[in-house]
Amino acid sequence: MNMESVKLVYFSPTGTTKTVARSIAQGINPGSLESIDITSPDARKQPLLTSENELLVVVVPVYMGRVPALLTEWLNALQAHDTPTVCVVVYGNRAYEDALLELKNIVTKCGGIPIACAAYIGEHSFSSSERPVAQGRPDKDDLSHAEAFGRKIREKLESISSVSQVSDVHVPGVYPYTRDSKLWTVDFIAVNDQCTQCGLCAEVCPTSAVDSQNSSLINQEICITCCACIKNCPQNARSMKPSPVMDASIRLNTLFKEPKQPECFL
Ligand SMILES: Cc1cc2nc3c(=O)[nH]c(=O)nc-3n(C[C@H](O)[C@H](O)[C@H](O)COP(=O)(O)O)c2cc1C
Structure with missing residues (x-):
């Protein structure tokens, strides 16, 4: 062909x-x-x-x-x-x-x-x-x-x-x-005072879960925990706070090094 x-x-x-x-x-x-x-x-x-x-x-x-x-x-x-x-x-x-x-x-x-x-x-x-x-x-x-x-x-x-x-x-x-594809509803993002409200986090969110006027406002019902907003923040103002997502990252870091x-x- x-x-x-x-x-x-x-x-x-x-x-x-x-x-x-x-x-x-x-x-x-x-x-x-x-x-x-x-x-x-x-x-x-x-x-x-x-x-x-x-x-x-x-x-x-x-x-x-x-x-x-x-x-x-x-x-x-x-x-x-x-x-x-x-x-x-x-x-x-x-x-x-x-x-x-x-x-x-x-x-x-x-x-x-x-x-x-x-x-x-x-x-x-x-x-x-x-x-x-x-x-x-x-x-x-x-x-x-x-x-x-x-x-x-x-x-x-x-x-x-x-x-x-x-x-x-x-x-x-x-x-x-084997597994259910339903994701957790979880409050896991911390935003510090380096945030300039540039709005990039809202722009890159694949579900429009981040408020474009106030980047700390996240709709947890639709957030898929993809971390695009954390990884794309030009100020590094977003991080994971203690939460089941942080616990998962600790487990992954320990168990899947190979x-x-x-x-x-x-
Ligand atoms: C909610 C969620 C669940 C995930 N589940 C798995 C998984 O079951 N197994 C795995 O190895 N990685 C898992 N990952 C990691 C992603 O598959 C992986 O990081 C992928 O490279 C992300 O693609 P992207 O960079 O295009 O967003 C998960 C990530 C997220 C956000």
């Missing part, structure tokens, strides 16, 4: 998923690339339609061993009529559990044909200089791996004449999924 047009979809509050997504696209090296960043709430208002003449690449972070619940409505509305599809998850060096299987199941239900899947490692959303978790990931080796994965996807497509020739790509995970490696399934 001659695949010159790629639609690259990613959700990436703290940027690691986007970095992996771009390296995969670089490896595929298509004639035309459309990036669809679904991190902002506005970007998730439009449904996506794709056709069998293009390649769809969907890259999402792992939340609680699952696809982030926030995305399932948008992903389930995909209309991917026989579109060859690449499913990729990025996780914070703990585990991706059922997330890759879940993503693959969603795109299949929406008409996509999974042709390749992969799991990469990104610095954990809860990582900080005091409690690093997978700090600096994806690193140079991860990104070379992602580019090589992109090249393998191109080779696989070139080796077939139609998507009907693609056999099932087996990925780890179990269905029914670097995991990328995996691909073709």
Whole structure:
């Protein structure tokens, strides 16, 4: 199959998923690339339609061993009529559990044909200089791996004449999924007096949980604890306060020091 047009979809509050997504696209090296960043709430208002003449690449972070619940409505509305599809998850060096299987199941239900899947490692959303978790990931080796994965996807497509020739790509995970994708409702962000109310935290929040006029006001019902507001603050005015999220970051920092490696399934 001659695949010159790629639609690259990613959700990436703290940027690691986007970095992996771009390296995969670089490896595929298509004639035309459309990036669809679904991190902002506005970007998730439009449904996506794709056709069998293009390649769809969907890259999402792992939340609680699952696809982030926030995305399932948008992903389930995909209309991917026989579109060859690449499913990729990025996780914070703990585990991706059922997330890759879940993503693959969603795109299949929406008409996509999974042709390749992969799991990469990104610095954990809860990582900080005091409690690093997978700090600096994806690193140079991860990104070379992602580019090589992109090249393998191109080779696989070139080796077939139609998507009907693609056999099932087996990925780890179990269905029914082990974990509940519901996130906690938790007060975990401290804002100090370095804050200048520049509003960037509200701008980068993928759920509009941060008040644009008063950055200390956070709607905990819709906050997904992604830490985009903490990591993007130009004044470093935001941090984690003692909370279940801080406890999780302590556990992650202690238990998951051994670097995991990328995996691909073709
Ligand atoms: C609410 C939440 C749950 C997470 N759950 C997991 C998990 O189950 N396993 C894991 O290894 N990492 C987990 N992570 C870490 C992210 O998957 C990881 O840091 C990813 O690289 C973040 O992507 P981003 O930089 O594009 O935002 C979680 C992060 C958040 C915010």
